[in-house]
Amino acid sequence: MTTHTTMEVEPYFYRLTDAQRIEVVRCLAERFEVSPSEIAKAAGVSKTAVSKWLRGLAAPQVDKLSAIHGAMPDAVAKCLPQPAPTRVEVDLALSVVARALGDPALKEYVLAQLESLLPGQVKREIAYRVSREDVELFRGKLKAEGLSAYSVAARVRYLVKFLNAVGWILTPENLQRVYAVESPNVAQKTAMALKKFIKAVVRARDPAAAPLLYDAFRLPKVKARGLHAADAGGGEARVGGGAQDIAVRRRHMGHHGRDWR
Incomplete structure (x- = not known):
């Protein structure tokens, strides 16, 4: 007596519509050039049945499609429609x-x-989110360079004060704010600390963002008529007036092409 085993049917095939099952068979014939005879043999049906599938007059049953999948799994897998993601x-x-x-x-x-x-x-988005770990790494690198405890503490203090003001996220726009502080001396020291931090820490953490952030320190072009006083030798220049004055010292702003290395 012949025993017929029940073929395992792929659960996914049950979710396919009649039209989708027809398209799978058409894909095999057109894209992979599988002949109707080969499809019929794999499915265990007649060539007439396959002809009806290809013409859209009937759809292959789930077990037939599963049988074809068993015979040519790679081709069928590439012909299956992608289910919508959950x-x-x-x-x-x-x-x-x-x-x-x-x-x-x-x-x-x-x-x-x-x-x-x-x-x-x-x-x-050109941005770098600074962590406390980054600050401690910066402190360690400064100590390793042989700076005095006072210098290390001062640079970290200027860095942290600025980070608190910008929410601990460095962006080119945020870095421009360093020059909006009232005291040129504070602006200079804060910029020095930030530039050192970017080169010592950010460059290792995010090589793509670091040079773009450092580039934000380049001196913006200012029209001559907007300057109340300018030192041709690189002294202090003030733009605007009143409480909105922006004081910068050109010699401390550096240049991306010269300083970034």
Whole structure:
């Protein structure tokens, strides 16, 4: 007596509509050039039945499609329609992307892939979120350079004071605010601490963002008529008037091309 075993049917096939199952068979014939005879043999049906599938007059039953899948799994897998992602799958994917963006080694790759998948829809933000660990690393690097305890404490103090003012996030726009402080001396020392921090810490953590942040320290071009006083030798220049004066010392602002190395 012949025993017929029940073929295991892929659960996913049950979710396909008649039209989708027909398209799978058409894909095999058109994209992979599988002949009607080969499809009929794999499904265990006649060529007439396959002809009806290809013409859209009938749809292959789930067990027949599963049999074809068993005979040519790779081709069938590539012909199957992609199911709509679930909310859980989307949340999981986003959590993975978020973790990858936090890894300097993967960040550029992830952004490049997103830009490729979503052309014109991905806007890169030049920003670096500073952590307490970063500050302690900065303190350690300053000590390693042989600076005095006073100098180390002073640079860290200027850095932290600025970070508190900008929410511990460095952006080119935020860094321009260093020159809006009232005292040129404080602006100078704060800028020096920030530039040192970017070169010593940010460059290692986020190589792509570091030079762009450092570049924010370049002196903005100012029209001559807006200067109340300017020292041709690199002295102090004031723009505007009253409480909104912005005082800077040109010789301390540096230049991206010369200082960044």
